[in-house]
Amino acid sequence: MTAASSGLDGVVVADTAISGVDGELGRLVIAGVEVEALAGSIDFAGAAARVLSAAGMQATAEELARELGAARERAWPIAERARAAGAFDTADGMDALRGGLALVHASGDDRADAVTAIGAAPVLVAAWHRARSGEPAIEPDPRVSHAADYLRMTLGAPTTDAATRALDAYLVTVIDHGLNASTFAARVVASTASDLVSAVVAGVGALKGPLHGGAPGPVLDMLDAIGAPARAEAWLVDELAAGRRIMGMGHRIYRVRDPRAAVLERALAGLSSPRLALARAVETAAAKILRERKPDRPLAANVEFYTAVLLDAVGLPRDQFAPTFAIGRVAGWCAHVLEQRAVGKLIRPASRYVGG
Numbered sequence: 001m002t003a004a005s006s007g008l009d010g011v012v013v014a015d016t017a018i019s020g021v022d023g024e025l026g027r028l029v030i031a032g033v034e035v036e037a038l039a040g041s042i043d044f045a046g047a048a049a050r051v052l053s054a055a056g057m058q059a060t061a062e063e064l065a066r067e068l069g070a071a072r073e074r075a076w077p078i079a080e081r082a083r084a085a086g087a088f089d090t091a092d093g094m095d096a097l098r099g100g101l102a103l104v105h106a107s108g109d110d111r112a113d114a115v116t117a118i119g120a121a122p123v124l125v126a127a128w129h130r131a132r133s134g135e136p137a138i139e140p141d142p143r144v145s146h147a148a149d150y151l152r153m154t155l156g157a158p159t160t161d162a163a164t165r166a167l168d169a170y171l172v173t174v175i176d177h178g179l180n181a182s183t184f185a186a187r188v189v190a191s192t193a194s195d196l197v198s199a200v201v202a203g204v205g206a207l208k209g210p211l212h213g214g215a216p217g218p219v220l221d222m223l224d225a226i227g228a229p230a231r232a233e234a235w236l237v238d239e240l241a242a243g244r245r246i247m248g249m250g251h252r253i254y255r256v257r258d259p260r261a262a263v264l265e266r267a268l269a270g271l272s273s274p275r276l277a278l279a280r281a282v283e284t285a286a287a288k289i290l291r292e293r294k295p296d297r298p299l300a301a302n303v304e305f306y307t308a309v310l311l312d313a314v315g316l317p318r319d320q321f322a323p324t325f326a327i328g329r330v331a332g333w334c335a336h337v338l339e340q341r342a343v344g345k346l347i348r349p350a351s352r353y354v355g356g
């Protein structure tokens with residue numbers, strides 16, 4: 001075990017048909033399709049249907065899109081209850097999502113609960129944002145797509161097709177990613193035969209951390225602090241000298257550039273982003289400096305780097321970046337819960353006692 005290891009690195013605790021990651025080659029396959037081919041060719045409901053079907057739940061894209069519309073409508077009174085209960089009195093959208101999901105009733109029927117949880121997430125996050133902004137929440141519209149409805153409920157106006165397409169590409173790209181920390185957390189809860197909503201709440205808790213899903217907001221802060229490509233190198237050198245990490249760089253699994261970074265960069269093509277050129281310059285400078293500083297540890301851009309630029313370009317505020325990641329990943333968590341149910345075994349890793 002190296003100092004960098006969590007002790008579980010490389011230990012296989014599940015077989016999965018939902019997604020596979022090859023960190024050496026920089027490859028991500030989601031339910032049988034390379035991420036580069038999936039994102040942009042299918043919307044979020046279509047990708048959610050694929051990952052849930054890979055876990056044994058039969059649903060076509062059209063059926064799931066309809067069911068998710070109905071689930072968003074069902075979540076509307078829950079969002080109001082969450083607001084009234086004070087769950088949205090927080091600056092952290094992940095706390096608001098966790099608090100809102102806590103009010104979602106788990107029926108015990110995993111298929112129904114999966115649709116309920118996936119449908120509730122955007123309604124809760126958008127309602128939290130509106131409450132924080134002092135504006136009334138906007139009721140879901142089951143007739144529009146999941147991504148379009150989320151943007152509409154957040155921004156208060158119908159969005160452009162280009163923004164919806166880009167957000168769909170993002171939600172599809174992050175829908176699942178092997179046994180990452182939040183997925184593992186959700187699977188552990190499912191393995192105890194607890195309910196699906198509890199497993200999803202555990203996933204939210206794990207995703208919140210900046211080492212997992214909480215990095216894109218800080219990436220945008222970094223781009224703002226740098227301001228211009230010419231300042232990138234000096235700023236990054238100072239940051240490292242202060243003992244801080246470069247947000248959006250490095251990954252536990254990938255030893256090359258995260259394939260999702262390229263997918264999101266491509267998805268940005270249809271949007272006008274004031275920050276894209278700067279982001280590319282900062283990435284190039286960061287990769288060069290990190291290569292010099294850590295020649296033995298490849299540290300390249302991860303998914304969060306261009307997540308920040310894309311979510312900013314579609315009009316979402318930066319404190320909504322991590323919860324938006326959760327809105328995509330919740331489908332993956334649900335698929336893993338279903339897959340874990342079929343295994344029917346408690347996940348119980350060991351610890352090594354090193355006390356006296």
Ligand code: COA
Nearest residue numbers: 004210211212215245246247248249250251252297302304
């Ligand atoms: N900037 C600077 N140095 C970094 C770095 C970064 N973004 N990521 C890793 N390193 C360095 C560490 O300081 C460590 O150096 P050391 O051996 O001299 O102490 C070495 O690389 C290994 O880091 P470690 O934390 O053990 O690797 P990990 O696999 O556990 O880390 C991440 C993976 C993602 C947690 C890490 O790369 C990171 O913190 N990145 C920034 C946050 C981020 O972008 N998170 C989103 C992930 S998708």
